[in-house]
Amino acid sequence: MAKDTLGQSEYLVLGLLARRARGAHGTALLDDLEEVSGRQWSVGALYTTLERLEGKGFVASAWGEPTQQRGGRRKRIFQVQAAGQRALERTREMMAAVDGAGGVRPVEA
Amino acid sequence: VSDEEKKAGIAWTVEGPILTTDYDQLIAAISAADPPVHDGLARRMKEEWAKVPTLSDGERRQALMFLEFAARTHEALQLMAELRTRPPEITAAELGEPAAAPPAPPTAGEALVGLFCKREMREAVLGDLDEKFAELAERRGPRIATAWYWSQAARSALFFAVRWGRRLLELETLLKRIL
Numbered sequence: 141m142a143k144d145t146l147g148q149s150e151y152l153v154l155g156l157l158a159r160r161a162r163g164a165h166g167t168a169l170l171d172d173l174e175e176v177s178g179r180q181w182s183v184g185a186l187y188t189t190l191e192r193l194e195g196k197g198f199v200a201s202a203w204g205e206p207t208q209q210r211g212g213r214r215k216r217i218f219q220v221q222a223a224g225q226r227a228l229e230r231t232r233e234m235m236a237a238v239d240g241a242g243g244v245r246p247v248e249a
Numbered sequence: 250v251s252d253e254e255k256k257a258g259i260a261w262t263v264e265g266p267i268l269t270t271d272y273d274q275l276i277a278a279i280s281a282a283d284p285p286v287h288d289g290l291a292r293r294m295k296e297e298w299a300k301v302p303t304l305s306d307g308e309r310r311q312a313l314m315f316l317e318f319a320a321r322t323h324e325a326l327q328l329m330a331e332l333r334t335r336p337p338e339i340t341a342a343e344l345g346e347p348a349a350a351p352p353a354p355p356t357a358g359e360a361l362v363g364l365f366c367k368r369e370m371r372e373a374v375l376g377d378l379d380e381k382f383a384e385l386a387e388r389r390g391p392r393i394a395t396a397w398y399w400s401q402a403a404r405s406a407l408f409f410a411v412r413w414g415r416r417l418l419e420l421e422t423l424l425k426r427i428l
Contacts, residue, residue: 165377166374166376170381184407184408187366187370191367209379210379211375213376215373215377
């Protein structure tokens with residue numbers, strides 16, 4: 141897979157993160173993912189995807205303030221970077237190209 | 250006029266019902282009312298309602314006024330009866346006891362996630378789990394929140410463990426290449 145294209149879970153997480161201009165932390169993303177995909181994501185699945193995206197330079201993260209509700213732990217706020225936006229666009233273009241070609245059909249020999 | 254109706258502060262005349270205007274007396278009577286008063290009123294309402302089509306305009310107006318008031322009284326009696334049977338709600342503060350502490354996420358579940366999760370990720374992951382647990386415990390109760398936490402802990406630990414295993418394999422390959 142090319143470096144600037146995204147896998148399914150990466151596309152979902154990055155696309156949902158891009159909808160939030162100020163970025164988002166894990167709990168907010170879990171709610172969004174459940175709403176869009178119709179299934180409950182595990183925190184582990186989300187964070188391994190986010191870590192991969194951060195490694196590719198598509199997202200950046202910063203620590204927020206600790207809250208009592210979180211057992212005094214800080215939030216980690218993730219935000220989409222310019223490279224991430226480009227990767228999203230590239231993936232959308234690829235998907236549109238597939239749709240434009242008549243969708244997924246069995247190729248006749 | 251039955252004794253029960255008198256007790257409820259309701260008086261009747263030949264033309265139709267005249268209800269007491271002494272509301273304090275009526276409220277006191279309703280408060281002290283027993284189920285038979287309640288049932289008697291319902292029976293009388295049914296009888297009056299059956300008569301309505303045969304009444305003249307003036308009589309009908311009076312009968313309908315009675316029925317409206319009686320229906321409200323009936324509702325009030327039902328409510329009073331329900332309130333009397335409901336146990337009083339006494340808060341912990343009224344009893345002089347300290348308020349119950351909010352439910353805490355399962356410690357063993359936290360340990361399981363913490364064991365496989367990378368150190369730099371641990372604070373954010375456990376914080377997110379705590380936040381969602383608190384929200385669920387408030388909305389759907391501590392039992393459902395605990396079940397949710399365990400399902401998350403088991404699935405997340407598996408994800409982290411697989412990733413950890415892959416890293417070990419990568420490290421092994423790298424070491425083989427170097428050494």
